[in-house]
Amino acid sequence: KAGVTQTPRYLIKTRGQQVTLSCSPISGHRSVSWYQQTPGQGLQFLFEYFSETQRNKGNFPGRFSGRQFSNSRSEMNVSTLELGDSALYLCASSLGVAPSPYEQYFGPGTRLTVT
């Protein structure tokens, strides 16, 4: 069974630009969550989607947005990039329902550098 895939793996952008990251969950998983990891703040939850609906949202500004498609693939978008957005962005997938609704499996991450 293929794992969670994220594209691109590395990205360099300039302040003020926008960026879109993509995540394909494990086949059969309907929930996709996004996390930001930085050395200073650690791992922080961005949002979670289930069947194309956002169920949970973390404490991030509106510049961070996401969506999920009917095939469960998800994208997250960051507009007007700031230097502080440089981070590893991790996507996780889970069944989202019983019997294992909470076990989340992560992708390799997208490392975003903002210059």
Place this chain on the structure above:
Amino acid sequence: AQKITQTQPGMFVQEKEAVTLDCTYDTSDQSYGLFWYKQPSSGEMIFLIYQGSYDEQNATEGRYSLNFQKARKSANLVISASQLGDSAMYFCAMIAGAGSYQLTFGKGTKLSVIP
């Protein structure tokens, strides 16, 4: 709000020895789940083990076991027979509250296995 505390920023263990990584948690919810993840230098978060708050027995997965002490709000990870490949960052995390699929992470413990 939930909180995870990992008090050991770094630890060393001799190959083939057992090691315990500490994790304490705080939540007012009665229903919650506790997780341990491993993050090698490559960046990918690898799911290790899960313990539900109502599970009466400690979770085990191969060389990993979770020492769950509910009254003390601790969920320590025990790795038996350490291997060189176990060298990595280890994160304790939790999901709490009905309808929440948001993982709250600790700051992590860097484990180094010495040959």
